[in-house]
Amino acid sequence: xxxxxxxxxxFSKDEILEVLKMAAEFEKNPSQPIFRDKIVASxxxxxxxxxxxxxxxxxxxxxxxxxxxxxxxxTSVTKGETIKDxxxxxxxxxxxxxxxxxxxxxxxxxxxxxxVPVINAGDGSNQHPSQTLLDLxxxxxxxxxxxxxxxxxxxxxxxxxxVHSLLQAMSHFNPRFLFTAPEELKLPNVYxxxxxxxxxxxxETRNLMDGIRESDIIYMTxxxxxxxxxxxxxxxxxxxxxxxxxxxxxxxxxxxxxxPLPRVNxxxxxxxxxxxxxxFDQAKNGVFTRMAIIAKLLGKN
Amino acid sequence: xxxxxxxxxxxxxxxxxxxxxxxxxKVIDILGLSSISNQITFGTNLDSKLLGxxxxxxxxxxxxxxxxxxxxxxxxxxxxxxIIHNFAVVEKRELSIPSTIKGIVKCMNPVxxxxxxxxxxxxxxxxxxxxxxxLCHYCEKITDKDxxxxxxxx
Numbered sequence: 001x002x003x004x005x006x007x008x009x010x011f012s013k014d015e016i017l018e019v020l021k022m023a024a025e026f027e028k029n030p031s032q033p034i035f036r037d038k039i040v041a042s043x044x045x046x047x048x049x050x051x052x053x054x055x056x057x058x059x060x061x062x063x064x065x066x067x068x069x070x071x072x073x074x075t076s077v078t079k080g081e082t083i084k085d086x087x088x089x090x091x092x093x094x095x096x097x098x099x100x101x102x103x104x105x106x107x108x109x110x111x112x113x114x115x116v117p118v119i120n121a122g123d124g125s126n127q128h129p130s131q132t133l134l135d136l137x138x139x140x141x142x143x144x145x146x147x148x149x150x151x152x153x154x155x156x157x158x159x160x161x162x163v164h165s166l167l168q169a170m171s172h173f174n175p176r177f178l179f180t181a182p183e184e185l186k187l188p189n190v191y192x193x194x195x196x197x198x199x200x201x202x203x204e205t206r207n208l209m210d211g212i213r214e215s216d217i218i219y220m221t222x223x224x225x226x227x228x229x230x231x232x233x234x235x236x237x238x239x240x241x242x243x244x245x246x247x248x249x250x251x252x253x254x255x256x257x258x259x260p261l262p263r264v265n266x267x268x269x270x271x272x273x274x275x276x277x278x279x280f281d282q283a284k285n286g287v288f289t290r291m292a293i294i295a296k297l298l299g300k301n
Numbered sequence: 302x303x304x305x306x307x308x309x310x311x312x313x314x315x316x317x318x319x320x321x322x323x324x325x326x327k328v329i330d331i332l333g334l335s336s337i338s339n340q341i342t343f344g345t346n347l348d349s350k351l352l353g354x355x356x357x358x359x360x361x362x363x364x365x366x367x368x369x370x371x372x373x374x375x376x377x378x379x380x381x382x383x384i385i386h387n388f389a390v391v392e393k394r395e396l397s398i399p400s401t402i403k404g405i406v407k408c409m410n411p412v413x414x415x416x417x418x419x420x421x422x423x424x425x426x427x428x429x430x431x432x433x434x435x436l437c438h439y440c441e442k443i444t445d446k447d448x449x450x451x452x453x454x455x
Binding site: 007082083084101102103104105106108109123124125126127190 | 410412413414415417418419420437438439440441442443
């Protein structure tokens with residue numbers, strides 16, 4: 001059993017399924033103070049309100065007490081302390097460390113210098129495995145199973161870390177993919193090779209109308225202005241990649257729309273009341289999934 | 302035809318031959334030759350049937366461990382290693398690319414943690430399609446041959 005959760009690739013298919021099963025148990029009974037004797041450190045070197053609150057809620061629901069910081073402003077990091085020294089210090093106090101850091105690979109490094117388990121809550125644009133697990137939990141919960149689904153991933157497929165981790169994790173479950181992205185934000189070749197090596201079928205399109213009818217899941221991501229060199233191109237793309245209620249007329253009844261949030265224009269407000277909208281429930285699932293991750297790493301079943 | 306060595310023979314030591322001429326100084330860097338006290342002679346832009354222009358390095362009284370010399374495979378996989386005793390070649394060694402590389406190479410990802418904190422780089426080598434690629438253990442990004450930068454030697 002892995003001691004840390006740094007990259008979704010560190011968890012096998014069985015380990016992923018085990019976390020999802022535990023998450024379902026926690027959803028049935030979310031108040032389980034089984035770690036009243038534990039202290040969890042939540043150290044955020046860059047602000048991320050949503051992820052931090054979700055993790056801290058999960059820890060609190062498990063009865064653990066939480067210490068930490070939500071940005072580096074008042075810490076010794078501003079005095080030039082290294083990641084190693086911060087982790088060594090915090091691991092003297094806590095039984096588990098949740099780390100968010102803008103540098104890629106920082107969480108892996110933290111796990112190597114820490115004597116207590118480490119959870120990666122996002123290392124730059126590299127990995128954010130708890131997001132991936134909550135995405136899988138949401139998919140499983142809404143579709144009944146993770147197997148043999150048609151997954152349409154839309155938006156920034158080039159830089160979006162949630163997209164890359166999701167396709168790696170879903171690869172265990174015989175999916176079919178459609179990748180919908182503007183030319184500038186197409187899926188990098190390294191991930192296409194990854195899928196080809198595993199014989200997982202996928203198609204690419206630039207048209208958001210393609211594939212809505214066949215999709216079991218439409219996974220929307222934010223198209224960020226700073227990714228574009230040409231501002232006019234951004235304005236054009238921004239308006240094209242906006243899902244509206246009228247586009248969903250022919251969607252399958254089981255189809256659900258996911259989004260890691262925050263959303264800007266990608267999903268019109270009129271979609272929120274549709275049965276297909278699932279992004280707010282998805283965020284709520286994050287707490288149960290993170291309870292499961294913490295419980296697994298702290299070692300209780 | 303008269304046989305004349307462009308770089309004179311050494312009595313004892315190691316000879317690295319068939320180094321592509323443009324990789325000579327990288328090889329010097331990677332083996333840390335600039336900071337050792339042994340006698341070193343080298344020639345570059347020598348004619349080579351195999352490489353066009355090649356370089357050769359002769360290091361007196363110095364022998365290398367396999368994992369030390371194999372680092373050269375990163376930038377000059379076709380280089381040949383000859384061990385010299387008393388002016389004679391007593392052993393020829395082929396280079397093989399190590400499966401993991403520690404230190405030596407810089408990760409090309411500017412936001413990789415190894416470029417901002419005092420951490421030794423660690424890479425897994427991937428030899429797909431004859432193109433050497435290095436997968437960073439930390440940021441999980443690829444550093445390819447064209448972007449391979451040697452960390453100048455300690």
